[in-house]
Every structure is written in C-alpha cells, then in structure tokens.
Amino acid sequence: MNDIAPSPPQPARQLTLTATVGIALATFVVGLLIAGLVVWRMIPAQPVPEPQAAAPATKVIVAPPVASDPASLSARQQMLAAELAALEQRTAAVTGEAANSYGNATRAEGMMIAFAARRAIDRGSSLGYIEQQLRDRFGTTRPNEVAAIIDAGRNPITVEDLRLGLDQIGSQLALGPAGDGWGGSFVRMLGSLVVIHPRNAPSPVPGERLARIRRFLALGQVEAAVEEVKRLPGAAQSKAWLDGAQRYIATRQALDTLEAAALQGNAAAPAPARR
Incomplete structure (x- = not known):
C-alpha cells in the first residue's frame, strides 16, 4: 500500500478562480456606474426656453386729410x-x-x-x-x-529790315532823283545847307531828316518814319521801302484789332475735338 495521501480534486480549485474573476468584474461595473452617476450630476441642467412674446403691432400713420377749402388751396399754391x-x-x-x-x-x-x-x-x-x-x-x-x-507771317518784314533798307537808299533820299544829272543833285545839296525854318519846328535838312527817321525806327515808330521819308527830295525813289513800311503798319493794326476783339470777348470758342 502506498502511504502518500491522494491530491485534492481539481474542480474545487477551478471554482475558486471563477469566483474571484466574477467578483472583480462586478466591482468594475459598479465603479463605472458610480462614476457615470457622479458625472451626470455635475452637468448643469439646460433651461427650458420661455415662449417669446408676440411682436407689437406696427402703428400705421394716417396722413391728415388735405384741406379742400379755397383759402387753404390758394395758400398752398402761393407757397x-x-x-x-x-x-x-x-x-x-x-x-x-x-x-x-x-x-x-x-x-x-x-x-x-x-x-x-x-x-x-x-x-x-x-x-x-x-x-x-x-x-x-x-x-x-x-x-x-x-x-x-x-x-x-509767310512774308515777314521787321523793323530791322526797314532800317537796313533805309541805309541802302539813304543817299538817294537825300539827293533826290538822278534823272536831272549830277548838277541838279549838287544844286539841291547846296540849297539844303542854308534852310530857314521856325525855331520850334524840326529841321527840314535831308541829313537831319534821315537821322530822325533812324531814331523813329529804333523806337518802333514806323508811322512817323514814313511821314519823314515822304518829305525827302528822293521820296519818289523809295516806293519799295514805303510799301514794306505800310505792310508793317497794316499788320500791327490787324494785331491790335484782334487783341481788342479777344479782350471784348468776340473771339470764337474752339471747335470740339474730332473723334
């Protein structure tokens, strides 16, 4: 016979392990329930929205009736x-x-x-x-x-042109026409040496007239220069010079007329630009 006692049966040990696992799971579930209950109580309750009051009715402004009596209508028309x-x-x-x-x-x-x-x-x-x-x-x-x-503008003539032209014909203006020979010119030259004239009047001596003409041209007084040239002995030989001087005068008069018209507002407005 064997003296060794028999080992306890295995089913008893398995029961003990199963009970332990079940207790642990039950404890975990109970912990979750407790935690959920705590969290639920911590969340504040949402207020229930109160019903909104009805919007007030819009007031309709009724215009006063327009007066129809004659006095009111007349006053309104005058206004x-x-x-x-x-x-x-x-x-x-x-x-x-x-x-x-x-x-x-x-x-x-x-x-x-x-x-x-x-x-x-x-x-x-x-x-x-x-x-x-x-x-x-x-x-x-x-x-x-x-x-x-x-x-x-296309055929310009200036005061300088008139002065140069006068220098070219100055001797002819002073001595007169050469058709009657040198003798006639010599006699006119001698006659111009002694001239009697009023004290306050300009000298009629051809040389002094030429000097005055040059002064007039320097001052732009072409009209006065023309009058002096016409009184010289050789004025008949100065037609070309006189024509140029007259053109100069007419051009300045035309410019004066346009300036006066512009100053008086008689200039036309510019034409509209073409597109």
Whole structure:
C-alpha cells in the first residue's frame, strides 16, 4: 500500500478562480456606474426656453386729410409758386456763373493766340500752328485782319529790315532823283545847307531828316518814319521801302484789332475735338 495521501480534486480549485474573476468584474461595473452617476450630476441642467412674446403691432400713420377749402388751396399754391420762383433764381444764377466762366476762358485763350501771333510777327518767324488758331478764333468776325497777319507771317518784314533798307537808299533820299544829272543833285545839296525854318519846328535838312527817321525806327515808330521819308527830295525813289513800311503798319493794326476783339470777348470758342 502506498502511504502518500491522494491530491485534492481539481474542480474545487477551478471554482475558486471563477469566483474571484466574477467578483472583480462586478466591482468594475459598479465603479463605472458610480462614476457615470457622479458625472451626470455635475452637468448643469439646460433651461427650458420661455415662449417669446408676440411682436407689437406696427402703428400705421394716417396722413391728415388735405384741406379742400379755397383759402387753404390758394395758400398752398402761393407757397409752391414761391418755391418755384426761388428755384428758378438759383438755376439762373448757376447758369450765369457758368456762362461767365466759359466766357472768361474763351477771352483768355483768344488773347493768348493774338499775343503769340504778335510775338512771331515781331521776330519775323513763321506762324506755324497759330495760322489755324487765328482762322478758328477770328476768321469769321475779322477775316481781313486774319488774312493780313497770315500773309505777314509767310512774308515777314521787321523793323530791322526797314532800317537796313533805309541805309541802302539813304543817299538817294537825300539827293533826290538822278534823272536831272549830277548838277541838279549838287544844286539841291547846296540849297539844303542854308534852310530857314521856325525855331520850334524840326529841321527840314535831308541829313537831319534821315537821322530822325533812324531814331523813329529804333523806337518802333514806323508811322512817323514814313511821314519823314515822304518829305525827302528822293521820296519818289523809295516806293519799295514805303510799301514794306505800310505792310508793317497794316499788320500791327490787324494785331491790335484782334487783341481788342479777344479782350471784348468776340473771339470764337474752339471747335470740339474730332473723334
């Protein structure tokens, strides 16, 4: 016989392990339930929204009835007529100011063109684009003056040209025509040595007249120079010089006329630009 006691049966040990696992799971589940209950109590309860009050009804403004009696209608018509008259006055004032501004601008532009033409003529240079500006601004109202200025721009003559021309014909002007020979010229020269004239009158001696003519040209007084040349013995031989001097005078008179027209606002407005 064996003395060794038999080992305890295995089913008892398995039961003990199963009970232990079950207890652990039950404890875990109970812990989760407790934690969930705590969290649920910590969340604040959402307030139940109260029902909104109905919006107040919009008030409808009822316009007072328009008076229909004759006195009220007459007063209203007078008020409207006064407002209309005031509006017309303001409109007329604005229109007048705009017209004045436009007129001043047109006047200034016309004067600038006339001054530019004078400056070119005085220098003896071509007018260039100023020709068309003169036609546009003054061609309708001052056609003769415009034509004279344009011709002077294409065939210029200056005071310096007149002075040089006078130097070339000075001796002929002083001695007179050479058709009657040197004897006639000598006699006229001797006659000019002794001349009786009033004390306050300019000397008629040809040499002194020539000196005065040169002074007049230096001062731009071409009209006075022309009058002195006409009184010299050889005035008949100065036709070409006198024609040039007359063209010079006519051109300046035309420029004066255009400047006066521009100053008075008689220059035409510029034509609209072509597109």
